[in-house]
Amino acid sequence: MTIDWSNFTPWTALLGGLLIGGAANLYMLLNGRVAGISGMLGSLLEKHGEGKGEKALFLLGVVLSLLLWWVFAEGPVVQFETGWLGLLVAGVLVGVGTRYAAGCTSGHGVCGVARLAPRSLLATLCFMSAGFAVVFIVRHLLGA
Amino acid sequence: MLRLMAFICGVLFGLGLLLSGMVNPAKVLGFLDLAGQWDPSLGMVMLGAIGIGLIPMQWGRKQTRSLLGAPMCMPTSRTLDRRLVGGSLLFGIGWGIAGICPGPSLALLLSGHWQIIIFVLAMLAGMVLFNALESRRTR
Numbered sequence: 671m672t673i674d675w676s677n678f679t680p681w682t683a684l685l686g687g688l689l690i691g692g693a694a695n696l697y698m699l700l701n702g703r704v705a706g707i708s709g710m711l712g713s714l715l716e717k718h719g720e721g722k723g724e725k726a727l728f729l730l731g732v733v734l735s736l737l738l739w740w741v742f743a744e745g746p747v748v749q750f751e752t753g754w755l756g757l758l759v760a761g762v763l764v765g766v767g768t769r770y771a772a773g774c775t776s777g778h779g780v781c782g783v784a785r786l787a788p789r790s791l792l793a794t795l796c797f798m799s800a801g802f803a804v805v806f807i808v809r810h811l812l813g814a
Numbered sequence: 815m816l817r818l819m820a821f822i823c824g825v826l827f828g829l830g831l832l833l834s835g836m837v838n839p840a841k842v843l844g845f846l847d848l849a850g851q852w853d854p855s856l857g858m859v860m861l862g863a864i865g866i867g868l869i870p871m872q873w874g875r876k877q878t879r880s881l882l883g884a885p886m887c888m889p890t891s892r893t894l895d896r897r898l899v900g901g902s903l904l905f906g907i908g909w910g911i912a913g914i915c916p917g918p919s920l921a922l923l924l925s926g927h928w929q930i931i932i933f934v935l936a937m938l939a940g941m942v943l944f945n946a947l948e949s950r951r952t953r
Contacts (some may be wrong), residue, residue, distance in 0.1 A: 731824020765940020
């Protein structure tokens with residue numbers, strides 16, 4: 671392993687993380703809910719479900735945050751390394767997987783791990799390991 | 815009030831994602847590439863996001879009402895099962911292929927990249943597929 675110092679952005683990453691976690695804390699303290707993106711999306715796609723208004727507005731806030739970002743800053747930098755077929759497969763896997771797991775990077779990785787919930791610790795271990803393995807296979811074994 | 819706060823929290827959450835750089839798939843994949851040129855940024859994001867939540871989340875877990883008087887809807891399940899492990903592995907595989915997870919995909923929805931539109935539509939299709947499989951299982 672060599673650290674990629676040229677791309678490492680410790681301070682914006684830490685500050686962004688604090689903002690993500692702070693927003694999740696606020697949502698939990700005020701609304702009594704977990705700020706899990708896949709859970710909210712999944713809930714909106716179900717026929718029955720409670721708190722749909724709050725969930726829809728949280729997600730709308732995430733979508734519209736880019737407009738506020740553009741008021742103050744350029745970008746953000748977005749570089750894709752995957753073609754349309756890869757994106758399609760990845761999207762389906764992320765959709766199905768997060769619903770079976772009942773959480774993604776936000777619900778399990780941020781909120782659940784901060785709560786030290788055993789399910790979230792296991793889920794995070796699993797998706798992180800799978801992510802490491804896939805990137806190793808794609809970049810170093812297949813050499814794409 | 816609950817809805818307004820939900821919207822504000824969503825905006826802050828999205829701004830955090832944008833600032834953190836995690837909306838850039840190349841940066842996420844750079845973190846997942848332990849054997850190559852490793853970019854530890856995602857680790858810093860998790861450190862900040864989890865660190866700031868340790869005390870509030872522990873406190874909130876024990877409450878019955880939120881500060882605005884809403885009932886606490888926190889997860890209560892403690893089951894470690896195949897669904898959790900299998901689902902997380904599938905999610906991790908998808909995440910490792912594209913470098914995109916649900917939060918960043920929504921924060922970039924209006925960015926004009928066709929890649930995001932494909933990813934989000936496929937992700938929603940995956941969730942609908944899950945609902946269909948579930949309703950078959952319970953019928």
